Amino acid sequence: MSFSNRQRNAGKEKTAAAAKTKREFERLALPLIESLFNFACWLTRNPEEAEDLVQETYMKAWNGFETFRGDSMFRTWIFRILRNTFLSSRKDARATRVESLDEERHEAYLPRTDETPESILVEQASLSAIRKAVEQIPLPMREIIILREVEEMSYQEISAILEIPIGTVMSRLARARWTLRETTLAKLGWPRR
Amino acid sequence: MTCGKICRKLDQFLSKELSEAELQEIKSHLAGCAACRSEAASLKQWKQLIRTAGKRFWIKAQSIHQLTNLLEAAGRR
Numbered sequence: 095m096s097f098s099n100r101q102r103n104a105g106k107e108k109t110a111a112a113a114k115t116k117r118e119f120e121r122l123a124l125p126l127i128e129s130l131f132n133f134a135c136w137l138t139r140n141p142e143e144a145e146d147l148v149q150e151t152y153m154k155a156w157n158g159f160e161t162f163r164g165d166s167m168f169r170t171w172i173f174r175i176l177r178n179t180f181l182s183s184r185k186d187a188r189a190t191r192v193e194s195l196d197e198e199r200h201e202a203y204l205p206r207t208d209e210t211p212e213s214i215l216v217e218q219a220s221l222s223a224i225r226k227a228v229e230q231i232p233l234p235m236r237e238i239i240i241l242r243e244v245e246e247m248s249y250q251e252i253s254a255i256l257e258i259p260i261g262t263v264m265s266r267l268a269r270a271r272w273t274l275r276e277t278t279l280a281k282l283g284w285p286r287r
Numbered sequence: 288m289t290c291g292k293i294c295r296k297l298d299q300f301l302s303k304e305l306s307e308a309e310l311q312e313i314k315s316h317l318a319g320c321a322a323c324r325s326e327a328a329s330l331k332q333w334k335q336l337i338r339t340a341g342k343r344f345w346i347k348a349q350s351i352h353q354l355t356n357l358l359e360a361a362g363r364r
Binding site for chain 1: 295298299302304333334336337338339340341342343344345346347350351353354355357358361362
């Protein structure tokens with residue numbers, strides 16, 4: 095085989111390998127977009143900022159995909175990137191605007207529902223109180239609640255994302271759940287215990 | 288296991304994150320202890336409510352499209 099043919103073949107192999115890497119990245123990363131966006135919204139408390147955070151996370155993950163060795167789950171890896179990106183942005187600009195997640199303003203981001211008005215009325219009273227309470231509790235509690243209860247992650251995964259020991263995951267989670275319950279009950283007009 | 292220890296492990300019991308032996312031990316404790324059973328039921332309900340309340344934001348289709356275009360462009364570089 096001539097030198098130019100060998101060069102052409104090497105070029106084709108490189109392109110095919112890059113396309114394969116990209117397909118693999120998309121296969122792993124794109125199904126997580128809704129979860130990452132939801133988590134980002136709870137972290138930032140600002141959907142527009144959450145969109146930027148998700149975009150930055152994907153670009154960082156793509157750029158570092160070759161370093162992803164598969165010794166942790168991809169989901170754990172990309173959630174950790176998102177959280178670390180968020181924390182550094184907070185360190186860089188502590189004065190970032192934080193809004194209340196007012197339902198009307200962010201209506202476009204809210205899910206539609208087919209439930210009956212009665213069931214919505216009964217359920218929304220407490221769901222709305224829980225959401226307000228989640229917004230209100232401190233960040234370390236908020237993030238662990240979302241990872242555990244919404245994303246249904248194991249203690250192991252949470253420990254890897256938050257970079258804390260499993261024992262701390264357990265105690266922080268118990269405290270977060272208790273605080274959330276008390277804050278929600280207070281919002282519903284129940285006296286604190 | 289005491290009731291206190293059972294209650295601390297209820298979360299992992301509900302998500303089946305314990306060994307088979309621990310799962311069985313908690314299961315048989317719950318069968319005979321109304322207080323822990325009620326604790327487990329209320330934790331389960333609370334977790335369900337948080338899950339429903341916490342799944343709150345859906346990204347716009349337009350943003351997904353924008354992101355895939357960015358990845359496409361990054362992949363070509």
